[in-house]
Amino acid sequence: MKKNLFLFSFFLFSILAEAQYEQKVSITIASGIFKTFGKKVGEYEPMQMPNYGMGLSANGGLQFKINEHLSLSVDVGIMVSKKWSYSEGDNNNYLYWSLNDTTTGALIAEGENYLDIFNYSFDIRPKYYLGQDKKWKPFIYAGVNINLTRAFYEDSQWIKLNELNMLPPDDTGPYNGNLEKNFGIGFNPGFGLEYFPKERIGFYLSPGYYFIALNKNNFKSPSRTENFNAFNIQAGLRLYFIKSKDL
Numbered sequence: 001m002k003k004n005l006f007l008f009s010f011f012l013f014s015i016l017a018e019a020q021y022e023q024k025v026s027i028t029i030a031s032g033i034f035k036t037f038g039k040k041v042g043e044y045e046p047m048q049m050p051n052y053g054m055g056l057s058a059n060g061g062l063q064f065k066i067n068e069h070l071s072l073s074v075d076v077g078i079m080v081s082k083k084w085s086y087s088e089g090d091n092n093n094y095l096y097w098s099l100n101d102t103t104t105g106a107l108i109a110e111g112e113n114y115l116d117i118f119n120y121s122f123d124i125r126p127k128y129y130l131g132q133d134k135k136w137k138p139f140i141y142a143g144v145n146i147n148l149t150r151a152f153y154e155d156s157q158w159i160k161l162n163e164l165n166m167l168p169p170d171d172t173g174p175y176n177g178n179l180e181k182n183f184g185i186g187f188n189p190g191f192g193l194e195y196f197p198k199e200r201i202g203f204y205l206s207p208g209y210y211f212i213a214l215n216k217n218n219f220k221s222p223s224r225t226e227n228f229n230a231f232n233i234q235a236g237l238r239l240y241f242i243k244s245k246d247l
Helices: 002-021 156-163
Strands: 025-036 055-065 070-081 096-100 107-112 114-129 136-154 181-195 201-212 228-239
Touching: 025 070, 025 201, 055 114, 055 228, 096 156, 107 156, 114 181, 136 201, 181 228
Parallel strands: none
Antiparallel strands: 025 055, 025 228, 055 070, 070 114, 096 107, 114 136, 136 181, 181 201, 201 228
């Protein structure tokens, strides 16, 4: 078994090395920002996805050259936002809370609950280059992705009430009405521009749209059923480690 695994690894490495030598495979690394959008408030309460603040994204993988115009990227990525907020008419954050003494009205404690989101993705992205210039390369793309979306809610108000022994006996844990986990398919179209100042290293900038289909059965309230929509922009590197034999 170990011998077969070694032979397969050696065979795969040989193929990738030859592809690198012919400049058919490159390594991509990118980071950027994203912002969710959509209807911010539902019938009874704020929606979850559109109210996340600006988040960070990163991804890395391989790009396979099919011909002079068409390439295929395969990569893994992550998107993170820890800035969920929604302000009502009085300008108070929906997640802000305060506790007051029931007799004197004096402020006992105050704070804010937190709702973070993490999205892990595996992307397959056809990329079409519009020109033949070796340095400046405008392109368009349309990717399909598999996503694991996780949201984490911290109810600091419940924690404080528990510390102060102000909870009823049957309250054994905080309530979380948010979507917590989703496994779904998405797509990511966009465009960009690459610049190759040297043969083996290039830089690119790429804005796009990111969509994830969220399973309605994963929502705890039917009125908050939605999908994930975001604008994103990334800056990255594309690298060849072996010099082309054609130059």
